Amino acid sequence: MVYSFKVISSTSLFLILISCVNIAATQNVCPETVCSHNEPVIRYPFRIRNRQSKSCGYPGFEISCGSYNETILELPFSGKFVVQAIDYDRQEIWINDQENCLADRILSLNLSGSPFHGLNQQFFMLFNCSPFDYSKYGLNPIACLSGYTYTVFATSSSRFGFFLQNGISSCNFIRLVYVPVNWPLYQQILSTDFSEDLRLTWEKPRCGKCESGGGRCAGLKTNSSEVVCPDVPHHGNGSDWLPILYTLFLQMVKYCNRSSRRSGGLPESDSTVNTVPVVTVAGLDGATIESYSKIVLGESRRLPKPDDNTCSICLCEYKPQETLKTIPECKHCFHSDCIEEWLRLRATCPLCRNSPERLPPAGS
Incomplete structure (x- = not known):
């Protein structure tokens, strides 16, 4: 039996039904995944390249798995970094260097061309010093940038920077760098080795409210840059939408059948609907x-x-x-x-x- 949807309300119900089906299907084909055990969970807006389709992620949020199954984020102008953690509620990501020399990467860090920016950014002065007893000053050298005949230090304290440059004749100023640090903004750091993770955030897509409310952000299959927030449980797979979708479908068919009978478009028989088992919700x-x-x-x-x-x-x-x-x-x-x-x-x-x-x- 073929039904002709001539009533606006029935058409709207049909569109809602199709929309819900698409959302549930999106949740089924884009499950959470990881590169390996104990690695960060990857889900929208991130996706693992060559493992998940493009519709599973937002443009610019591609992740790859390294040779040791570590989680890798590649920034367009700064290369590859290891992902340490992702906070989907706060829209934050922590990254570090694969070779354990984050300070060297910071010197050439360029976040342009990526959707990320520093959450807390702070200026640091770098100094190259000849060997001296730095322990009595409470300094923390950057070991991976230092050598046998020189030691590199970083400080955000202008007072201590002045002391290094003028109070210790063996220290030379290298450059000023702007660093997306992991600590609160404007905290004066006497000395750091930049061993902590870089803390980045993103503005788009805005999924934080959806995630904190218990939903799971998702992109439409037809356009992954359009975001929806299916109201599914944290570990659901979309299957618990089916009773509701089925009931909506039954209501739509019954409504259209009644409307068609009133207009004389269909016979009085309601056998098609009656043969469908009723779902109790x-x-x-x-x-x-x-x-x-x-x-x-x-x-x-x-x-x-x-x-x-x-x-x-x-x-x-x-x-x-x-x-x-x-x-x-x-x-x-x-x-x-x-x-x-x-x-x-x-x-x-x-x-x-x-x-x-x-x-x-x-x-x-």
């Missing part, structure tokens, strides 16, 4: 859903939580005069129509996955 009852408080947004679109400006069900930003509904247990807001439909199908908050309490039966 445990949702909330109508009385419980109706008891949740509603909010009508004003022009300021101000909500109790300032970051809640997007409905995580339909992924659309809230607009003035729209009606929102709040789940009382967790205070998460959604479009009223979106959350009502969701809770009829599943008795969990789309964001935190907590199960709202049901109203006691009447008369109890």
Whole structure:
């Protein structure tokens, strides 16, 4: 039996269904992966080259696995670095040198052409000094840049830099470098060997809010630079969307069938729908859903939580005069129509996955 979708609401439902299927499929074909045991977990916006398709990552976030299965990030103008850790919530990555001489790499570091920039950046003065008893000054030499007849030091303290250049005649100023350090900005460092990781961050794609809310950021298959935030559990594979998708499909078919019968376009028989087994999904009852408080947004679109400006069900930003509904247990807001439909199908908050309490039966 062929159905003709002539009603706007049924078409919208069909598009939502297709969108959800694409999101679930994206989660299935792009699982988390690692180069080896104890290495950082790789997922969107990063992808491992030659192991995952381009749609699994955002442009500029390619990762490779080294000869010892270490995780490698290659910067366009600075070469390869070992990835020590990735914080997807904060959108931060820690990198270091493969040859254990990060200071040498810092001298030629160029982050242009990459999506990354330093989170904490600080100026350091480098000095080349003839051998002297530096231990009594509390200095920490850069061993991999030093030799038998000279020692290299780095300091961010202008006072101590002046002392090295003028108080110790055997020290010569090399150059000033701007370093994306791992410590808070403007902290005065007497001496460092740059052995700690470089701490970088990125602005696009903005996946931090999605990740911190329990979702997993993903790119559309048709355009990996367009980002969506499927509301799936941390270790889900997308399969728990299937009961909801199936139920939405049944509702769509039934609605279109009723509309066509009223217009005389289809016979009265509803056998196609009746032969499909019914999927039972445990949702909330109508009385419980109706008891949740509603909010009508004003022009300021101000909500109790300032970051809640997007409905995580339909992924659309809230607009003035729209009606929102709040789940009382967790205070998460959604479009009223979106959350009502969701809770009829599943008795969990789309964001935190907590199960709202049901109203006691009447008369109890």
